[in-house]
Amino acid sequence: MSFPIPGLPRETQHLPDWTPRLVQIDQFAFALGEHSDVFRARKTQDVRGKRVYAVKTLRAGSSSNPNFHAQLQRKLVRWGDVLGQLNHENVCTIRGLVYGTSRFPGIVMDFYEGGSIVNRMKSHSYTNDQKSLWVKQIASGMRYLHRRKPTIVHGDLRGSNIFLNSSGNIAIADIGMVYITDTPEFTMMQSAATARWTAPELMDPKVPRQSTSSEGPDCTIQSDVFAFAMTIVQIFSEALPFRHVANDTTCIFLILRGERPALPEFVQGHHALAGLVRDCWVRDPSKRPSMTDVCWRLGMSASS
Template structure:
């Protein structure tokens, strides 16, 4: 079903209307700027939300970015995991399309650890990240821009991933952006977390996510980005391509086995990097001893849908009249609808509209009468 929705969105260049959120109020000024978006705090009927407003320096960017955001929003909506940030919907602010998600008051993992007590279990936070990343990979999704700034802390002090898949939006921009700190954005990713192969062939994959995971673990241990001592991305890129990696933080690293895992994850050859399933097994092993967070659930599979439904009532199925209007022009509706084979029983029982044979009849008749191009879902 999700693949059909994705292909339909691509063909129509539209996104589901149920994603659009009404009555959203932006609060104050942007609280942060990322590589391709301003981050605002917002309110939706008393609920505090995070609003990521896309930056468009050229008007020609708008259509391309909207198409990419609609595509990524459909993917995001289909995913639900304790270590993934939920998706609430879309909103337009002065013609800028915004992605809306829950507001995480504890901020990103770097901010959280800067003020966290020294006994904070950093290794279990790494496990949280690995669990979320493994879920993405299991569902065929590459994160593409994993780093500390894109790992948020939930109310139960669990790490969750944000901005997964959105690197394609950055790729679509006609202007390259730079972050406000020492991490510059390049090729839809962040150079200090990019695997060596991405500097020559910028197609992100599961293995490049594993490399970025190792870099993020280094950041969790040290509080600093990889190669923090080098000011320019070009210098970082040259070191990474030559096979150099950040040096071991001996005064902070709790265990030799953890450092060995990090080294394996940022191996020069992507084929030598472990899968996320293997990473999780090693983190949970007695040698490292990471513990999965056993606190109350921050959200469940119905969290996002319940939020959107609380804003307005969505009918489970469109009415017969609405489907008529979508398929036929006004002059053909009355005669055209009644003459479609096997349609008349639907007027008395509209819930049967989801049956495959009926949908086939509607599609065939509409294609014949209106010369509508057929959309292939294979």
């Protein structure tokens, strides 16, 4: 079956169909994600290619579910419409959808020349002051998402989903993609790589679901806060949380046992920041601070 599927919404006011507007630049994927391939593209009328966009095309396994394709298009359009309304300097800008460039639809977003902070830290040196600014910008973007009505949960906050724009400022990407890929066609391809940022209540089978919805994983704003703490460790250590643990699956058992990664030296030397990280990753989700509280404790104003 090919997309778009006739009779189903293919675009919305906030998520237009960009298929006729774009020309793909890359013959092969520019970057690979766990469930997607990323290609660069430009507008058809932009012959000089001055403005580059990223097209994130989904990648899934085979499916015996006859409704899979229809469900996927509905979820993409519905969730994409929500993302298309976001407007914050530290949140990735979503432009629309494209069809026909791959097996599955693609999400058009701004292209961030700086790449993810993970890749940037491998090739560039950053001061702790710059990293502290990143932490504040991430907190600002997450506060914006959590304050939306209805609240938007990221669900997969980590360094590889945080990008730098041409000005060196943070842009949070892959917001809510966990809800798009929470089907057997995608989960059969998942690894335990995200476990290092995952809150214990999401991995403990004895913990009842917190949300009332049966659709998608049980991510919450509190699990986002836990992931934020792990991301702080990742930024200041320039390494994965639990950097000395080679096996991702082992980290699941460590987190469930109440163990947490060692704080980087810079964080240890700043009592307020160390206390914030520890509060953000406590076992009880109800005792974690909100992102509004996080911003206040980072010395940020209500509007910053």
